[in-house]
Amino acid sequence: MKKLRFTLILLSLTFCLIGAATAGLAASKPVNLKMVIWGAPKHIDMYNKLLESYKKTHPHIAVEIIIAPYGEFTEKVTSMIASGNPPDITWWSEDSLTYFADKGYFVALDGAVKKWGKDWQMADFYPSTLEGGRWKGKLYAIPFSTPAPVLFYNKKLFDEAKLKYPNENWTWDDFDSALRKLSKGEGANKVYGVENLLDKGTEWQSLLNLIRAYGGNFMNAKRTRCVINSPQSVTALKKYMEWVNGGLSTKPGIAAPFEQGRSAMFLGFMSMNARFDGVKGLDYDITYVPKGPAGRKLRGGSAFLVVMKSTAYQKESLDLLRFLSSEEGIRVQSEYFGPPRRSIGLSKEFLNPATPPANKKVFIDSLQYSSLTEHFPLFVKANLIAQEEFDLMVAGKQPVEETLQKIQTRVNALLAGK
Incomplete structure (x- = not known):
């Protein structure tokens, strides 16, 4: 920061x-x-x-x-x-x-x-x-x-939990149910249902995949006003905090690497393949990010x-x-x-299922659900504001409702030149 x-x-x-x-x-x-x-x-x-x-x-x-x-x-x-x-x-x-x-x-x-x-x-x-x-x-x-975000999953951990692999029909409720069955163990042997949903472990923007799926968003369509303080955003972030506080997801900044079998799922981009390349014993594939009441609406990049x-x-x-x-x-x-x-x-070379992940077409097909948020000059400062308030929320220093209210008020003041 x-x-x-x-x-x-x-x-x-x-x-x-x-x-x-x-x-x-x-x-x-x-x-x-x-x-x-x-x-x-x-x-x-x-x-x-x-x-x-x-x-x-x-x-x-x-x-x-x-x-x-x-x-x-x-x-x-x-x-x-x-x-x-x-x-x-x-x-x-x-x-x-x-x-x-x-x-x-x-x-x-x-x-x-x-x-x-x-x-x-x-x-x-x-x-x-x-x-x-x-x-x-x-x-x-x-x-x-x-990249559009996709859901990486560890096939071995799903098999051990006797769960079907996630697919394009999965909802965030299905995701929630799987988290509770995949999370197990304690301490150094703890396996989480998902490695934190945040890009690079801390960046709040990745939660727009969840917020948008429930009908919320960070900015309006013209990127002129922040609209994140909505009942839909509250519902989405409360679900996220339940996962974090319940030990179903790692907390921001805490490592439980997917490639080491410490987390069963991971939300990320194609560039993450560099992390997994050559890791022995890692059997994984990808599918679409889950849908919500408002559909599948991804924060692309x-x-x-x-x-x-x-x-x-x-x-x-x-x-x-x-x-x-x-x-x-x-x-x-x-x-x-x-x-x-x-x-x-769309080439055979790129889509070759012989090299992991097998279901590479998801990388391309997910683009249709993806849109940018940051296409305005003041996003750099607006993002700082949102990250500050989000960090307080994750640290347990303020509730979801207060967090969203502060983000919206501060960002709109920034946009108004106040």
């Missing part, structure tokens, strides 16, 4: 440096590009493999891949800019994309995409994924990962590639972006990420 606040302060100090960038200068050879990601070492291996193909036609370009933890990512990038050593191309999360686009940190891509032409096949992208990269009518980001306006190598960075987002580039990245291109997501 403090680091994110630091990032927001640092923006005002670093923005002036963008105008001094040397994007228009001709790059000397060789060219060394820096690419910042928040991934795992396996992702670096994946990119190095992909870049071998790129270097065959661009031998003068070297790409250094730098890992920054997700929670420190924007701080890392803005610090690099402030130090005069900016990255050239980076990943970027949808939650802060519009904020930074609005501040002018990214190169607008419309002209480049037009030059890339038909060979790049813009129509191959799912329209909703490209829309997430737009702000005020301009395209600033190209998706490389288009996309991860994007952007070119920083502060780069000294804009031409080379744009060409690297073209390659990484091409059909070849997305095919290689789809080893770990939900592909935003139809040609890859």
Whole structure:
């Protein structure tokens, strides 16, 4: 939380440096590009493999891949800019994309995409994924990962509990019933029904999958007002707190890893496969996130590639972006990420049931139930407010009703400029 606040302060100090960038200068050879990601070492291996193909036609370009933890990512990038050593191309999360686009940190891509032409096949992208990269009518980001959340489940633990595997017809009530039968043991031998429903163990936004299913939401359709304080949201969060306080789910920040058999289920994205890759004895598959009274309404998320306006190598960075987002580039990245291109997501190679999880088509089919929440610049600050109040609720310091009332009041005051 403090680091994110630091990032927001640092923006005002670093923005002036963008105008001094040397994007228009001709790059000397060789060219060394820096690419910042928040991934795992396996992702670096994946990119190095992909870049071998790129270097065959661009031998003068070297790409250094730098890992920054997700929670420190924007701080890392803005610090690099402030130090005069900016990255050239980076990943970027949808939650802060519009904020930074609005501040002018990214190169607008419309002209480049037009030059890339038909060979790049813009129509191959799912329209909703490209829309997430737009702000005020301009395209600033190209998706490389288009995940909708899915439900991972441990087949062995379901078999031991004599339960049928979850399927597309499951409701949150079915989920609740299974939790009570799957949770067992005490202490170090405790097995939970579900590893915490929160992305990265603490982020409240993942609960929108539950809140929306019961008819609530964080923002209205135009993203102009917070509407989270509703009876539907109260019902959803009380159910969540019952799971946490009842020992059916791990508490935020407490690890009971799914891949170690400590939790029977796990709500996550395709990128989580990197955690499970090569784990011996783990027999798992995926299915759809459960439905609620309002249906299946998921909090989706996309991860994007952007070119920083502060780069000294804009031409080379744009060409690297073209390659990484091409059909070849997305095919290689789809080893770990939900592909935003139809040609890859529906390919036999991607859907191959011989590599886990077998039911990969769920990754693609779940996109129809998914929508973004964060597509407005002030989401960064609104999210801080919601996380603060949510943390108090989970710590038992305030009830669900008070939490939702405070979030809505504070976020709407923020939006009103108060």
